[in-house]
Amino acid sequence: MGTATLIGIDLGKHYFFLHAQDRHGHEVWHKKATRTQLLTVLANCPASTVAMEACAGAHWLARKLQAFGHQVRLIAPQFVRPFVKGNKTDFADAEAICEAAARPAMRFVALKTPEQQTLLALHRVREALVAERTATANQIHGFLLEFGVSLPVGTLAITRLPALLDSPAVTLPPRLISLLLRLHRRYGLLSEEIAQLDSELKRQLDEDEAGRRLLTIPGIGPITASCLLAMAGDMHGFKRGRDFAASLGLVPRQHSTGGRPTLLGITKRGDKHLRSLLVQGARAVMQRAPRRTDALGIWLRSLMQRRHSNVVACALANKMARIVWAILAKGGEYRAHPATA
Structure with a gap:
């Protein structure tokens, strides 16, 4: 031994x-x-x-x-x-x-601290609660459609469900009304638990100096910043920003042979939840692209004229991931570059 x-x-x-x-x-x-x-x-x-x-x-x-x-x-x-x-x-x-x-070129996973694992557990519970709330809302919509009642899309329609069921214009069986009210209460309880977890995540983020610097990046809010701190680990394990973006699955797959490179769709490797948060944040930045006058806004508007919105969202999410690596690995915070003439 x-x-x-x-x-x-x-x-x-x-x-x-x-x-x-x-x-x-x-x-x-x-x-x-x-x-x-x-x-x-x-x-x-x-x-x-x-x-x-x-x-x-x-x-x-x-x-x-x-x-x-x-x-x-x-x-x-x-x-x-x-x-x-x-x-x-x-x-x-x-x-x-x-x-x-024993392989010299093997890539290893960064060791997580107890604080990172606890933060990640909060995100996993929140993710499960959001999925359960979405399923409850879909059940409410589906049961009402069976009786010819179509609710508008969004959470506001779910919150107004009791008033709708009390309306004389809606005639539903009493047992179905009781079931829908039970689902409505369940939806409200899930929303309260999600709000409590959001407050806990924001409170922990306020105590983290690196998390506050991540909030300066366009498209990254408290939930995404908190998830990045929980999942990323030690950024010094990545040599460059594109390596970190590749670990999240935000780069094209390759099928190259004979010296001829062929790029396919994005790999979708890494953590699905974190990648989806970055893409959603990128879409939020895209909605405000016409009002941005910095270099990022000009690059984004130019790309949106030439590529599909899904491609633009993934490209911007890739850029956001590289900025995250630069901030966590080298320090500092995001500062918008002025547009060049």
């Missing part, structure tokens, strides 16, 4: 599978351990490099192992899969993690 320099761990809920290699890449030992046994085994191991897939519980375990003196490397699961030899087993996965971690 003393000669192991690289340890790969296949994470599980109750059991963990370890594969240890020496500095030449030869297997030294492998074993299966419970959660309690895992910490005991690694606490007694000499300081080495420990590699894991970036999945559930990986960031917590990584912080524990760093306290033991180990150097921890987290790898995205899709980068480990090509190194699995033969049939997929737990020990084969642990060996593949070691092989992937």
Whole structure:
């Protein structure tokens, strides 16, 4: 056990599978351990490099192992899969993690702090509540359409539902009215919970100096800025802004061969929620593009004349992601450049 320099761990809920290699890449030992046994085994191991897939519980375990003196490397699961030899087993996965971690050009996932994980949990709960509220609104619209009642699009129509049901012009079965009122109360409760989470996220953002600097970027509000701080991690892990934009899936896919480059649609890799927030923010900037007199406004209006609005939104979201990288990696805040003559 003393000669192991690289340890790969296949994470599980109750059991963990370890594969240890020496500095030449030869297997030294492998074993299966419970959660309690895992910490005991690694606490007694000499300081080495420990590699894991970036999945559930990986960031917590990584912080524990760093306290033991180990150097921890987290790898995205899709980068480990090509190194699995033969049939997929737990020990084969642990060996593949070691092989992937030993590659000089391997890209690793930045370790998240407990504060970042807590912030990310708030965003995930908010995202689920918004989806549930949308489903409730769709149910209300659908049930009313079954009886020939068409509500306007938007939240205002849902809030005015009780007044509509009391109108003599609307004749609905009493049980359906009772059900619709129950859905209306559920919609209101979900809206209150979302508003409370929004207030909590804004309060945490006000206490973060980097978050306040992100708010200076056009198209980035409190929710997007908070999500960026929770997801981005250490921006110094990206060499340049385009690398960060590529990690969010805001660059074209390539299918190039024979020296002839072919660009396809955007890759849509990375976090879907964060990418959608950036695209929505870009659309908000596009709506106000005619009133912008800076260099960004001129570039945006020129692009909107030549490309589809969806292409413009993704291009602007890509630019916003690069600005985010520059602000978090180099400091400062966004300042609009004046238009050149």
